[in-house]
Amino acid sequence: MLENLRLAFRGIWTHKLRSFLTMLGIIIGIASIIAIVSAIEGTNQQIKQNLIGSGSNTVDIQLYQNDWPYELAYNDVPYGIGQITDKEMEDIRDLPQVKAASKYTMRQVYDGVYYKNTTMSGGYVKGVEPDYFSTANLTVKEGRIFTEDECKNFKKLCLVDVHIVKDLFGNEDPLGEIIEIGGDSYLVIGIVTARSTFEPVINTMQDYDTYKQDESGTIYMPLSDWPISYKYDEPENVIVKANSTDDMTLAGKGTADILNSYISPTDDTIKYQSKDLLEQAKQLQQLSSSTNSMLLWIAAISLLVGGIGVMNIMLVSVTERTAEIGLKKAIGARKGKIMIQFLTEAAVLTSLGGLFGVVSGIGLAQIISIISGTPVAISWPAAIIAVVFSMVIGIVFGILPSHQAANLNPIDALRAE
Numbered sequence: 001m002l003e004n005l006r007l008a009f010r011g012i013w014t015h016k017l018r019s020f021l022t023m024l025g026i027i028i029g030i031a032s033i034i035a036i037v038s039a040i041e042g043t044n045q046q047i048k049q050n051l052i053g054s055g056s057n058t059v060d061i062q063l064y065q066n067d068w069p070y071e072l073a074y075n076d077v078p079y080g081i082g083q084i085t086d087k088e089m090e091d092i093r094d095l096p097q098v099k100a101a102s103k104y105t106m107r108q109v110y111d112g113v114y115y116k117n118t119t120m121s122g123g124y125v126k127g128v129e130p131d132y133f134s135t136a137n138l139t140v141k142e143g144r145i146f147t148e149d150e151c152k153n154f155k156k157l158c159l160v161d162v163h164i165v166k167d168l169f170g171n172e173d174p175l176g177e178i179i180e181i182g183g184d185s186y187l188v189i190g191i192v193t194a195r196s197t198f199e200p201v202i203n204t205m206q207d208y209d210t211y212k213q214d215e216s217g218t219i220y221m222p223l224s225d226w227p228i229s230y231k232y233d234e235p236e237n238v239i240v241k242a243n244s245t246d247d248m249t250l251a252g253k254g255t256a257d258i259l260n261s262y263i264s265p266t267d268d269t270i271k272y273q274s275k276d277l278l279e280q281a282k283q284l285q286q287l288s289s290s291t292n293s294m295l296l297w298i299a300a301i302s303l304l305v306g307g308i309g310v311m312n313i314m315l316v317s318v319t320e321r322t323a324e325i326g327l328k329k330a331i332g333a334r335k336g337k338i339m340i341q342f343l344t345e346a347a348v349l350t351s352l353g354g355l356f357g358v359v360s361g362i363g364l365a366q367i368i369s370i371i372s373g374t375p376v377a378i379s380w381p382a383a384i385i386a387v388v389f390s391m392v393i394g395i396v397f398g399i400l401p402s403h404q405a406a407n408l409n410p411i412d413a414l415r416a417e
Contacts, residue, residue, distance in 0.1 A: 005344060012349060019349060022313040025306025026353030026393065027360055030386045032302060034361025035368060037382045042375035056137035056194070057099075057242045059252035061259065062106075063235050064273040072234055073107055080265040084236045088262055092238060095254045097247035102132040103236040105226050113219065114180040115168045123164060123217035125181060127226035133192060135241050143175050143190030151222040159190040163217035179219070182229030186221060249274075303390075306353065307397040314346050314401035335406040342405050346398025347391050354390025358383045 012019040063070040063081065070078065084103045092101045105127040113120040126132075130145055138161075146157045158179065165174055174188045226234065238259065242251040252274025259272040328338060361383075365376040 005348065012345075012352070018313065022309050023306075023349060023353030023356065025302055025309045026350050026390050027306075027357040029301075029303035029306050030354050030357025030390055031360035031364055033386055034358055034378075034383060035364040035376075037379050038361070038365035038376040039368065041377035041379050042369070057245050057248055058136055059240050059242060059248050059255070060237060060275045061240065061252060061255045061272055062237045062275065063270065065267070065270050070235075070270060072231060077231060077233055077235065078265050078267065078270050081235045081263045081270065083233060084238065084259065085262070088258060089238075091258045092240065092255050095240075095251060095258075097242050097251040097254065098240050099243050100131070100135040100241040101238055101255070102129055102135040103223070103238050104128045104132055105223060105230070105234055105236050107230060112182050113168075115174075115177065118168055118170075120164065120168050120217065120219070123167070123219070125219045125221065125229075127223040127230075128220050129223050132220070132239065135239055137195045137241070138192045139195045141191045141193045143188075145190055145192075146222050151224045154224055154228070155222065156184060156186045156225060156228070157189050157222060158186040159192050159220040160188055161218050161220075162191065162193050164219055165191055167217055181219065181221065184229050186225075192220065303393060306350070307393040310346055310350055310394055311397040311400060313349075314342060314398050315404065317345070318342065318401050318405045339402040339406040342402035343395055343398045346402070347394040350390045350394030350397075351387060354387040357390065358386055361386075 063078075089101060089103065092098060107125050109123060109125055110121050111119055113123070113125065130148060130151065132138075133140070133145055140159070141162065143159070145159060146155065150157060158181070160168070160174055160179075168174075168179070169177070174191065177188050178185050179188060180186075221229070223236070238255055240251050240255050242248045256272045256274045263271070265271070362378055365378065369376045
């Protein structure tokens with residue numbers, strides 16, 4: 001085998017230009033596939049990160065009516081759905097995919113929240129427990145969070161996020177100020193922000209709308225104070241932090257199943273559902289991949305053309321080396337040995353083309369990313385498969401020339417000299 005490899009490299013080096021032109025079809029095909037696969041992988045990662053964000057691995061489980069969140073601002077408290085008990089929260093925290101969990105209430109407000117003469121419009125008010133902030137991957141930028149004792153004593157305290165600071169307070173320091181929520185006064189004791197910042201790549205209006213929704217400001221008040229400003233016995237939601245991004249779907253579904261097992265609504269269209277961003281990302285990724293599959297097939301055609309070029313040049317090589325083949329057969333070389341020699345040369349030729357194609361594909365992917373702004377992610381398994389596939393092409397398309405060389409009549413081959 002080592003001798004066959006040496007002869008293959010010597011033959012390729014002897015005819016450098018011809019070998020390169022033969023490999024060109026393989027190089028172009030592999031480079032195209034690597035560039036397309038890299039673009040698909042990059043797009044999939046962008047979709048996933050745009051939806052899930054910077055990796056907080058949190059899932060919201062809310063009360064839905066059919067496919068829409070149940071709006072308690074405009075509907076009565078549904079019969080048969082009580083507040084979430086400690087036993088339910090214990091069951092949720094026992095799920096193997098769940099790292100942490102906390103319950104909360106939420107209302108999107110367009111009025112009813114004031115600071116002096118400024119009204120908050122389009123933001124959210126959430127009633128939360130102290131452990132909500134760590135579960136939701138939030139950290140206190142300034143000030144502090146409320147304590148368990150303050151919640152039990154119904155202290156009217158609140159925290160605001162950085163978007164509320166900008167929209168409601170402007171250039172003023174919010175700490176120590178009083179804001180009005182639903183007609184009651186709350187003391188601002190802290191400013192919260194996400195532990196890790198994330199700026200999504202915005203290419204479409206859908207990306208923009210999703211991002212702007214995430215950018216809406218939120219005020220956090222103690223869950224125990226919620227009935228003071230809003231409704232009594234209002235059903236709560238749950239936020240869970242999964243152990244990993246891949247566990248988000250199971251964590252959300254498991255939590256929803258537990259909550260639904262404890263309720264008995266008169267309307268069977270009302271139930272808890274998880275906002276499964278990971279599943280949304282997978283669906284968008286499948287759509288993205290399916291639209292690019294045709295490009296992969298088109299790129300694969302060039303590999304077929306490259307394989308035909310390899311077969312053609314190997315047939316020429318057999319013709320050029322007829323005398324050599326005749327001499328080898330005359331001194332006892334068997335058909336199998338000669339066939340393996342030419343198959344090795346074809347495989348080496350296409351494998352080199354595959355390697356050059358991978359390098360060219362990576363470079364092409366980076367150029368496309370710079371020019372178009374499209375993210376790319378190099379798929380090393382795809383690169384390895386591409387090189388192996390190029391070797392297979394060499395073997396497949398080298399069979400005919402190798403068979404022809406192996407079956408030459410040694411007398412006729414020697415006479416060709």
